[in-house]
Amino acid sequence: MSSTAITEPSGPRPKHLTVGRIGLYAFLVIAALFFLIPLYVMIVTSLKPMDEIRLGNLFALPMAPSLDAWFKAWSSACTGLNCNGIHVGMLNSIKILVPSVILSISVGAVTGYALSFWRPKGANILFGVLLLGAFIPYQVFLYPLVRMLSMVSLYNSIPGVVFVHAIFGLPLMTLLFRNFYAGIPIDLFKAARVDGGGFWAIFLQLMLPLSTPIIVVAAILQITGIWNDFLFGLIFAGRENFPMTVQLNNVVNSSFGEKEYNVNMAATILTAIVPLVVYFVSGRWFVRGIAAGAVKG
Amino acid sequence: MKPRFLRFWMAQLALAPAWLIVIFAYIGTIIWTIQISFTNSKVFPVSNYVGFTQYSRLFASERWIISVQNLAIFGVLFIAGCLVLGFLLAVFLDQKIRAESVFRTIFLYPYALSFIVTGLVWQWTLNPTLGVQQTMRNWGWESFTFDWLSRGDRAIYVIALAGMWQASGLVMAILLAGLRGVDGELWKAAKVDGIPTWRVYVHIVIPILAPMFATATVLLATAVVKVYDLVVALTNGGPGISTEVPAKFVIEYLFQRQNLGLATAASTVMLITVLCVLAPWLYVQYFRTPRSAS
Amino acid sequence: MANVSIRDLEIDFGNLRVLKTLNLDIAEGEFIVLLGPSGCGKSTLLNAVAGLLDVSAGQIWIGDKNVTWEEPKDRGIGMVFQSYALYPRMTVAGNMSFGLKMAKTPKEEIEKRVAKAAKILQIEPLLGRRPSELSGGQRQRVAIGRALVRDVEVFLFDEPLSNLDAKLRTELRVEIKRLHHELGSTMIYVTHDQIEALTLADRIAVMNGGVIQQLASPKEIYRRPVNRFVAGFVGSPSMNFVDGKIAIVDGQPRFALPNGKTVDLTGYAFEAPPQDGRAAVLGIRPEQVEVVDNAEGFSAIPVDLTLVEPMGADSLVWGRAGNSQFSIRIDGDDHIDTPASIDAFFSPNHASIFDAATGARL
Numbered sequence: 001m002s003s004t005a006i007t008e009p010s011g012p013r014p015k016h017l018t019v020g021r022i023g024l025y026a027f028l029v030i031a032a033l034f035f036l037i038p039l040y041v042m043i044v045t046s047l048k049p050m051d052e053i054r055l056g057n058l059f060a061l062p063m064a065p066s067l068d069a070w071f072k073a074w075s076s077a078c079t080g081l082n083c084n085g086i087h088v089g090m091l092n093s094i095k096i097l098v099p100s101v102i103l104s105i106s107v108g109a110v111t112g113y114a115l116s117f118w119r120p121k122g123a124n125i126l127f128g129v130l131l132l133g134a135f136i137p138y139q140v141f142l143y144p145l146v147r148m149l150s151m152v153s154l155y156n157s158i159p160g161v162v163f164v165h166a167i168f169g170l171p172l173m174t175l176l177f178r179n180f181y182a183g184i185p186i187d188l189f190k191a192a193r194v195d196g197g198g199f200w201a202i203f204l205q206l207m208l209p210l211s212t213p214i215i216v217v218a219a220i221l222q223i224t225g226i227w228n229d230f231l232f233g234l235i236f237a238g239r240e241n242f243p244m245t246v247q248l249n250n251v252v253n254s255s256f257g258e259k260e261y262n263v264n265m266a267a268t269i270l271t272a273i274v275p276l277v278v279y280f281v282s283g284r285w286f287v288r289g290i291a292a293g294a295v296k297g
Numbered sequence: 298m299k300p301r302f303l304r305f306w307m308a309q310l311a312l313a314p315a316w317l318i319v320i321f322a323y324i325g326t327i328i329w330t331i332q333i334s335f336t337n338s339k340v341f342p343v344s345n346y347v348g349f350t351q352y353s354r355l356f357a358s359e360r361w362i363i364s365v366q367n368l369a370i371f372g373v374l375f376i377a378g379c380l381v382l383g384f385l386l387a388v389f390l391d392q393k394i395r396a397e398s399v400f401r402t403i404f405l406y407p408y409a410l411s412f413i414v415t416g417l418v419w420q421w422t423l424n425p426t427l428g429v430q431q432t433m434r435n436w437g438w439e440s441f442t443f444d445w446l447s448r449g450d451r452a453i454y455v456i457a458l459a460g461m462w463q464a465s466g467l468v469m470a471i472l473l474a475g476l477r478g479v480d481g482e483l484w485k486a487a488k489v490d491g492i493p494t495w496r497v498y499v500h501i502v503i504p505i506l507a508p509m510f511a512t513a514t515v516l517l518a519t520a521v522v523k524v525y526d527l528v529v530a531l532t533n534g535g536p537g538i539s540t541e542v543p544a545k546f547v548i549e550y551l552f553q554r555q556n557l558g559l560a561t562a563a564s565t566v567m568l569i570t571v572l573c574v575l576a577p578w579l580y581v582q583y584f585r586t587p588r589s590a591s
Numbered sequence: 592m593a594n595v596s597i598r599d600l601e602i603d604f605g606n607l608r609v610l611k612t613l614n615l616d617i618a619e620g621e622f623i624v625l626l627g628p629s630g631c632g633k634s635t636l637l638n639a640v641a642g643l644l645d646v647s648a649g650q651i652w653i654g655d656k657n658v659t660w661e662e663p664k665d666r667g668i669g670m671v672f673q674s675y676a677l678y679p680r681m682t683v684a685g686n687m688s689f690g691l692k693m694a695k696t697p698k699e700e701i702e703k704r705v706a707k708a709a710k711i712l713q714i715e716p717l718l719g720r721r722p723s724e725l726s727g728g729q730r731q732r733v734a735i736g737r738a739l740v741r742d743v744e745v746f747l748f749d750e751p752l753s754n755l756d757a758k759l760r761t762e763l764r765v766e767i768k769r770l771h772h773e774l775g776s777t778m779i780y781v782t783h784d785q786i787e788a789l790t791l792a793d794r795i796a797v798m799n800g801g802v803i804q805q806l807a808s809p810k811e812i813y814r815r816p817v818n819r820f821v822a823g824f825v826g827s828p829s830m831n832f833v834d835g836k837i838a839i840v841d842g843q844p845r846f847a848l849p850n851g852k853t854v855d856l857t858g859y860a861f862e863a864p865p866q867d868g869r870a871a872v873l874g875i876r877p878e879q880v881e882v883v884d885n886a887e888g889f890s891a892i893p894v895d896l897t898l899v900e901p902m903g904a905d906s907l908v909w910g911r912a913g914n915s916q917f918s919i920r921i922d923g924d925d926h927i928d929t930p931a932s933i934d935a936f937f938s939p940n941h942a943s944i945f946d947a948a949t950g951a952r953l
Contacts, residue, residue, distance in 0.1 A: 024389055024392055024394065025394070027385070027389055028386075028389055028390070028394065028400055031382075031386060031400075031404065032400060032403045032404070034462070035403050035404055035406070035407060035462065035466075036403060037422070038407075038418040038419060038422050038462065039406075039418075041418070041421065041422050042418050042421075045421065053427060054427065055435070056426070056427045056431030056432060056434075056435055057431075057432055057435055058422065058427070058428055058429060058431070058432040059432055107314050107315070110311050110314075111311070111312060111314070111315040113311075114308045114311045114312050115312070118305050118308035119308075120305035120308045120309045120312065121305075121309075123312070126312060126315060126316060126319060129319045129323060129324070130315065130319060130323075132323075132572075132575070133319070133323045134519075135515075135519050135571060135575050136323075136327075136568060136571055136572075137522045137523055137543075137544060137564065137567045137568065137571060138523065138544075139543075139544055139547040139548065139551075139560075139563075139564040139567060140326065140327055140330050140564045140565070140567065140568045141322065141323070141326040141327070141330070142547075142548070142551060142564075143326075143329075143330060143333070143551050143557065143560070143561065144325065144326035144329040144330055145322065145326055147329075147342075148321070148322075148326075166318075167318050167322045170315060170318055174315065198307065199307035199308055199311065200307070224409055227411070228410070228411030228412070228413070228414075229411075230411065230412065230413050230525070230526040230529070231525055231526065231548075235548075235552065245411055245413045245414075245526070248413060248414075248417070249413050249417075249526075249529060249530055252417050252420075252530075253529075253530070253533060261421060261424075261427070264417065264421065265418075265421060268414055268417050268418060271411070271413070271414055272410050272411070272414045275409040275410060275411070276406065276409055276410070278409065279405075279406055279409035280402070280406075283402075286405070286409070287401075287405070287470050287474075290408075290467060290470050290471065480674050480676060482672040482673065482674045482675075482676035482749075483676045483678070485638070485641070485643050485670065485672065485676065486670065486672060486676035486677075486678075486734075486737070487678075488642075488643060488662075488663045488664070489641060489643075489663045489664065489668065489669065489670045489690075489738075490664065490689060490690030490693065490737070490741070491662065491663070491664025491665075491690055491693050491694060492689065492690065492693050493693070496693070500678070500681075500689070501678045501679075501680075501681075504679065504680035505679055505680070507680075
């Protein structure tokens with residue numbers, strides 16, 4: 001037996017790139033292509049003139065790249081009879097986005113805080129119904145909401161659609177903050193109570209300064225979610241105030257005459273830019289947002 | 298000591314907006330919707346009760362039946378596809394590979410995009426005259442045909458594909474977090490026991506990830522029932538009515554075809570379906586282990 | 592049963608050398624404890640023996656087989672982990688039999704072995720339960736059972752008791768010791784808990800910085816630590832260290848304290864002839880100190896006592912000797928007034944003296 005010992009090599013095991021490893025990377029690269037191709041197609045198409053597009057070489061790089069389609073999409077593409085481009089929608093989207101994000105996060109933070117630490121009578125029922133609300137198809141709420149909002153003259157207005165975003169953002173925002181506050185030691189809250197802190201003092205001076213991470217997560221979720229909304233903008237904002245997604249769909253799907261694919265794709269990219277920037281800038285926070293919204297606290 | 302209610306009156310006050318939203322915007326609207334569904338309202342709600350007439354009319358409507366069928370096809374393909382693709386991506390990303398964060402970023406970015414953008418991009422990429430089909434033919438594959446968007450019997454599969462493209466990254470992110478949470482010593486124990494890697498995944502890891510699969514499934518299922526913008530952008534229900542879905546059916550009968558009774562009946566059916574699927578999961582997830590009272 | 596031989600083993604993590612040309616021979620049926628602070632390389636060594644790490648250089652032999660590159664399952668080892676690492680959604684019986692099923696062991700054989708292991712570990716009533724329904728102690732019994740059924744020659748324990756509370760830890764420690772007597776298998780056991788090491792081991796390997804500092808019986812490690820690290824690491828409270836230097840007075844070795852006073856060292860077994868003036872550290876264990884001069888051949892060190900910690904059976908008296916903290920263990924029934932300045936008496940042949948610069952025993 002000891003004779004074999006001499007012939008046995010004693011150095012490190014030779015490293016070899018196994019077949020499995022190659023297959024692993026091959027799979028990942030192919031998957032990456034699947035996810036990237038539409039983005040690539042979108043970008044190259046927006047840079048091509050129409051006669052180049054008619055050749056039907058979807059993946060070819062533009063021979064004569066130009067930004068004409070982008071300018072047209074921005075300022076003179078037609079949605080129905082209006083030919084003011086997609087920038088009107090972008091302004092509307094911003095006007096809807098900013099107050100909606102602030103309102104929904106504020107209400108969600110206070111509700112989550114009250115539910116997590118104070119738990120007054122009925123808190124569990126409230127939370128249960130809120131949670132259910134997060135999953136119920138919006139179609140059930142729409143018509144009565146339209147009637148209610150027109151009763152208070154908010155239908156077909158920006159405040160109206162902001163209000164709707166706050167209503168339907170509440171479950172997720174509450175869940176987010178409630179779970180976050182559930183992770184804060186209850187003893188901290190008790191100490192603040194013993195020190196004489198009231199409801200708002202504890203919230204504003206103790207909890208809110210601790211909440212930066214979850215506020216960032218909530219903002220990421222709400223900015224992408226509200227910017228990407230189509231249904232509420234279509235139904236509650238009114239023709240004058242259509243957000244970008246609705247205008248984009250009108251530009252692409254209801255234009256008369258020949259379809260200008262390059263303009264369409266430029267408009268699509270313009271609409272996608274805000275959430276894409278949020279995604280790439282926020283990086284891991286975006287993933288945290290998904291996890292925070294998805295996993296129980 | 299003051300009674301509990303009085304002690305917490307400020308907390309109750311702070312919850313007032315949430316209560317108002319729940320009572321009026323959620324419960325109130327649901328009751329109102331259900332009430333309308335039992336009337337023969339057309340443009341405006343009337344209180345002319347007709348029992349279940351709207352429901353029988355609904356299920357006699359070909360458009361509704363097609364919508365429900367499409368929802369089933371889309372739902373099964375979309376959920377299964379996202380779970381399988383998302384799980385594979387997560388597992389492959391968890392093998393100590395290079396440039397993991399680059400891959401992760403690529404797999405997840407579509408989830409930041411709206412369904413409208415997703416639908417329009419895929420509508421163009423798979424455009425039957427100038428999209429992938431024509432490109433393949435230009436490259437010399439003359440007989441290549443991929444015209445599913447213009448075929449009534451296939452267009453729904455394209456919608457499912459676009460949905461998978463958008464949401465698989467979500468599943469990947471959730472499951473990757475789960476995989477990273479698996480105790481490293483479990484892997485060691487399995488190695489000492491001589492269990493092949495794939496069996497560890499099947500018999501040990503997947504059961505551990507079960508709650509995450511459940512969460513992902515619920516999130517995807519919610520998206521399935523709500524699916525509206527994707528269809529509007531990608532096919533607008535066409536060709537013909539071959540890709541109609543319930544959410545679109547309701548919106549159209551509410552706001553364009555002015556048939557409130559039928560539309561509310563349809564949305565009530567959607568509501569009941571969702572509640573049946575959801576109730577057990579919600580119970581397990583949130584109400585079995587409440588935090589002990591302070 | 593098999594012996595384990597580790598020959599010139601080196602392990603690198605990137606540029607960091609975690610184990611430095613390590614040699615260790617473990618006899619058949621021996622119980623070896625790898626003891627050391629976290630990051631000393633003890634777990635790395637155990638994982639290398641298990642085959643869970645690639646070695647950079649050197650060989651590992653189990654029995655008469657070079658297993659350096661064998662898969663863990665082919666090494667004839669069973670392993671028990673700190674976090675138990677039970678497969679969560681399987682029953683206890685399922686956990687114990689999974690490896691055997693993978694090895695295509697016949698069903699009757701599996702049942703026989705599981706039943707036998709369950710009997711040895713007294714977990715028969717638990718076989719149908721899931722890990723989540725077990726207490727920590729029960730989980731670790733099951734984890735041991737999982738190693739047991741595989742009929743292995745060498746058992747590896749990676750801090751198996753660290754997640755348990757004090758009472759269960761004692762209970763399971765005795766259990767593991769009983770198991771070793773019953774099976775007679777070779778066991779390698781990693782811990783940072785010196786009580787576990789002292790109670791369980793046939794031999795202890797005290798490790799630090801990727802090197803085995805001392806490999807010896809628990810008694811030897813305790814009585815004659817080879818360097819200051821081992822002396823300070825083993826024993827609670829820690830050995831008292833007093834700085835000073837060696838002085839040869841009239842041909843007799845003495846220990847010179849910083850205040851000029853010298854202490855007689857007659858009776859201390861020097862490793863090499865003592866050198867006059869060499870900076871040194873005198874080490875005395877708290878229980879080897881007497882507060883009254885009741886024997887011949889004792890030397891005395893002045894100590895300022897500050898407080899007494901009664902611990903039931905005995906009491907610890909804390910104070911200072913020169914610049915260093917000094918503790919004395921006395922009988923619980925004895926009484927000492929504090930603060931007080933006393934002479935602490937010790938027998939030089941029970942003391943340890945280390946080189947101040949290298950830490951090596953003199």
